[in-house]
Amino acid sequence: MSDGYGADPDALADVAKGINAALSELKELGLIGDATMGRGFGEIALSGLEVGHGELTAVLDEFCGRWEWGVRALMAEGSRFASDLGLAAGAYHDAEQYGLGVLKVAANAAVGNPHAGEEDVTQQSFGQIWDNGVAAKPDYSGESFRQAAQSSQAGWNAALSDEEARGKN
Known part of the structure; x- marks a missing residue:
């Protein structure tokens, strides 16, 4: 029994495409590959002379280092999530098609053409199964x-x- 939840494989694929597009945008912010490696933020580090205080320089360097690692982790997780989501959309679609095929074969066994093969039956609509079976005009x-x-x-x-x-x- 369904709780009213469902997943549209096309919507899942769109989400995966969106995540991949966002990751691509992040890659464009730095040199090729820098974003996925979390690099490029060290370039905003300032010297003690530019900042005016040694402790502030150390805090800024620590922030840039943490930022690089955080971006690296987010890029890896986003990429993995998009990949898994794309695979889930395909698996969901395959399971849905298999279940629909099973229902069509069962419907054909009950009211359809007993001479139709399983492959032929799964390609037909439920209306065609009905028309070719019980509803077929007898001679x-x-x-x-x-x-x-x-x-x-x-x-x-x-x-x-x-x-x-x-x-x-």
Whole structure:
């Protein structure tokens, strides 16, 4: 029973694309590869002469170092999340298609064409399964009954000849 939750595979793929686009934007802020490695922020460090105080310079250097590691961790996590999300969208879509195929095969077994193969059935809509099975127009013509009688007689004759052959052995 569903709680009303669902996931649209296209929406999941869009989220993954958005995360990848954001990561690409971050990469453009620095040299190629700097953003993914958390580098480039050391360039904003100032000397003690520029800042005017040695302790302030040390605090700024420590901040830049932490910032680089934080950005590196965020880039790695964002990339991993986007990859996992893309894989989840594909897995969700595959599971949805498999479940739908199972339902179509079950519906065909109940009301559809008994001669249709599983691959053919999964390609049909539920309406086509219905139309090709129970809702199909039966042929009640005299010719149809004559062919059915001939087919039935041929089946009986084959069964009798098989039984006679088995009795002789």
